[in-house]
Amino acid sequence: MLETRSLTKAYDETVALRDVDFAADDGEFVSVVGPSGCGKSTLLRVLAGLESGFDGTASVDGTPVDAGGSDDVGVVFQDPRLLPWATVRENVRLGFEGSVADDRVDDLIARVGLDGFETALPEELSGGMAQRVALARGLAYEPQALLLDEPFSALDALTKVEQQEFLLDVRDDVDATVVLVTHDVEEAVYLADRVVVLGGQPGTVVENVNVPLDRPRERTDDRLIETRKRVTDALGL
Amino acid sequence: MATVEDHDGATATGERLAAWLRDHTPTTPVSPRSVLGFVVPGLLVVCWHFLVAGGVFQPHQLPAPATVLTTFVAMGASGELWGHLSVTIQRVAFGVLFGVSAGILFGTLTGLFGLANDLLDPLLQSLKNIPSLAWVPLFLLWFGIGESAKVTLIALGAFFPVYLNLSTGIQGIDEDLLEVVEVYDVGRLETLRRVIFPAALPSLLVGVRGGVGLAWMFVVAAELIAASQGLGFLLSDGRVLARPDIIVGSILLFAFLGNLSDIGVKALQKRLVYWG
Known part of the structure; x- marks a missing residue:
């Protein structure tokens, strides 16, 4: 579904990624973890078609990202990136292709738990709510793959747990492949089917760790803790 | 019966009045x-009055505030003032209309x-x-002394x-x-409509505010040199006729009109840029 081969990406003199082979299967939930500066966000940006000029290949469903492959990809960024002058409804509408009736947009707003806020402006929302608008916008796009770039890192601990549960909920409704970039090992392991550990500078894939648990999961499950340890070991922590 | 009706009528009127007052009383006093x-300008006028009355300034150089006021009230009563005012306001309005339109066109393009x-x-x-x-x-040469030059x-x-402002606003979009x-593959036109223009709107309005301010500067330049009507003409006419009251009054009117238009644009700004 999502695939990179020998992906190398450099910004001027700095090499962000070197020879990264990454793959996510159809419907798979993959977390990408790594220390700051290992290029994990760059990997996501390449897959989203936001970076031009890289070596190797990156493709979505077999189509190279620079040949329209990234058209089927939705992204939720670290900050919600909502249009400050547009209501929640208009912000979510941006994700739809073509024109849609208010009802359809509002259904989606309700699905992310924001009914009643259709005409609110982004400045009236809390950080968690704004991030859910960004998620609704991503879902509106009906992407084959949803890429999340540290979407919860700016939230407080409690809101973060709430939003994680919420992400799993809405994910049950759509069968998109999900790639979550995060620096939070607990989050990566709890949410994903598989954790890709990046390391080094420039970043390369250090290890792939499968999470051998069905959902719903208990956060305190021994097997999760075990997996977490494997990930932190791979990170060299 | 009549008294009852009257009573009801009075009550209804009273309620209407109360409702009207409720709706028209500013919620924020x-x-x-x-x-x-207004305190400092007010004090200055008082000082001005006493300085002229005390003979510090000669009336043929700086007339008393009351003299200026009387002159302009008389000009208002005779209708002469409104002719000058309306001509100047019209010039500024058309100038702003064309200038802002061209600014939007070129600012958007660049x-x-x-x-x-x-x-x-x-x-x-x-x-x-x-x-x-x-x-x-140059403009006099090209357009003559008619309205188009001004x-x-x-x-x-x-x-x-x-x-x-618009050009840098569009270029500086987030x-x-x-x-x-x-x-999200938003089309080019939709991007303009939904993202780029709203994002550049605050810059545009900052530009319009500056533009309206400069329009007042330029109207003086135009009217001082080649006009037979308008506030700027009145100003230079006051010099020719050695009438300091007309000169001072015209200057104050320019200040008042400039301020008024700035308040108007500011209100527009507040209304259109409702976020942030």
């Missing part, structure tokens, strides 16, 4: 701080297209530095702030939002 702005920016911006940046008065002889000059004044637009 005029803050004492906004009144403070803001959106790098090629247009490379071709036009250096030229426009250097034209910007030509003093307003320098244009006057309106063109004012339009030129209003053009630059709008052009500069890259993060453009990435969102790219991810």
Whole structure:
């Protein structure tokens, strides 16, 4: 579904990624973890078609990202990136292709738990709510793959747990492949089917760790803790 | 029966009046701080009065405030003042209309297209530095002493702030939002309508505010030199007739009108830029 081969990406003199082979299967939930500066966000940006000029290949469903492959990809960024002058409804509408009736947009707003806020402006929302608008916008796009770039890192601990549960909920409704970039090992392991550990500078894939648990999961499950340890070991922590 | 009706009628009127008062009473009373702005000008007028009355200034150089007021009240009563005022306001209005329109056109072009920016911006940046008065002889030569010379000059004044602010506003649009637009394949026209224009609106209005301010400067330049009507003409006529009351009054009227238009644009700004 999502695939990179020998992906190398450099910004001027700095090499962000070197020879990264990454793959996510159809419907798979993959977390990408790594220390700051290992290029994990760059990997996501390449897959989203936001970076031009890289070596190797990156493709979505077999189509190279620079040949329209990234058209089927939705992204939720670290900050919600909502249009400050547009209501929640208009912000979510941006994700739809073509024109849609208010009802359809509002259904989606309700699905992310924001009914009643259709005409609110982004400045009236809390950080968690704004991030859910960004998620609704991503879902509106009906992407084959949803890429999340540290979407919860700016939230407080409690809101973060709430939003994680919420992400799993809405994910049950759509069968998109999900790639979550995060620096939070607990989050990566709890949410994903598989954790890709990046390391080094420039970043390369250090290890792939499968999470051998069905959902719903208990956060305190021994097997999760075990997996977490494997990930932190791979990170060299 | 009649009394009952009267009574009801009175009550209804009373209720209507109460409702009207409720609807028309400002929810936020005029803050004492906004009144403070009138204190210093008021004191200056008082000083002005006593300085003239005390003989520090000669009346043929600086007339007393009451003299200025009487002169203009008389001119208002005779209708002469309204002719000058309306002509000047009309010139400013047309000049602003054309200048802002051209500013929006060129600002959008150079803001959106790098090629247009490379071709036009250096030229426009250097034209910007030509003093307003320098244009006057040329425009008189081209357009004669009619309205078009004046309106063109004012339009030129209003053009630059709008052009500069809008162009940089569009160029400086948040890259993060453009990435969102790219991810969700929002079309070019839709991007303009939903993202770029709203994002550039605050800059545009800053430009319009500057443009309206400059329009008032340029209208004086135009009317001082070649006009037979208008506030600027009144100003130079006051000099020719050795009437300091007319000169001072015209200056004060320019200040008042400039302020009024600025308050208007500011209100528009507040209404249109409702976020942030």
